[in-house]
Amino acid sequence: MLKKLFGKKEVPSEETIFAPLNGKAVKIEEVPDPTFSQKMMGDGIAIEPADGNVVSPVDGTVIQLFHTKHAIGIKSQSGLELLIHIGLETVMMNGEGFEAHVKEGDKVKTGDKLITFDMDLIREKAASTxxxxxxxxxxxxxxxxxxYEENAVGGKTQVMDVKTKS
Structure with missing residues (x-):
């Protein structure tokens, strides 16, 4: 009871998420893959990349780095779990053309380099970048x-403001 009276009041947490790449920010519904466009994995946005540099969209911790390096999961300081999935049908590339610059458990800051990838190779071997x-x-x-910014800058352009439930 005393905790209720004197404890810190719980308020919804707010977090700004920045673009993970340079490029054009578009609606998730425009992604030509129903897993993403129908929000089966969750809600968000997508980037049509201008280059092959993926940076952290938040301050947080790397919670998952797929062995194929085509996707990475980050848990933000407020507890949001973010998935960055580079390209479509890129898992079949088995890591070819991808280089990870972090590992699971690493703490990252907004703008830190996570993964670099070869856009030309993805265009050649996968469904989309x-x-x-x-x-x-x-x-x-x-x-x-x-x-939705036409020319989003990785780690600098805000793409989502998120309020979490208390």
């Missing part, structure tokens, strides 16, 4: 405000 950025624990989210 479009890169979804998805909040996978969307059940903890109260509201997402999305911004």
């Amino acid at each position: 479009i890169t979804p950025l998805v909040i996978t624990n969307v059940d903890t989210v109260e509201n997402i405000e999305k911004q």
Whole structure:
């Protein structure tokens, strides 16, 4: 009871998510893959990349780095779980053309380099270079405000403001 009276009041947490790549930010519904466009993995945005440099969209911890290096999971300081999935059908490339610059458990800051990839090779061997950025624990989210920038800059351009449930 005393904790209720004197404890810190719980308020919804807010977090700004930045673009993970340089490029054009587009609606997740425009991704030509139903897993993402129908939000089966969660909600978010996608980037049509201008280059092959993926940076952290938040301050957080790398919680998953796929062995094929085509996707990475980051847990933000407020507890959001973000998935960056580089290209479509890139898992079949078995890591070819991808280089990871972090490992699971690493702490990262917004703008830190995570993965570099060969865009030409993805264009040749996969379905698309479009890169979804998805909040996978969307059940903890109260509201997402999305911004779509024509020329988003990785680690600098805000693409989502997220308020989590208290």
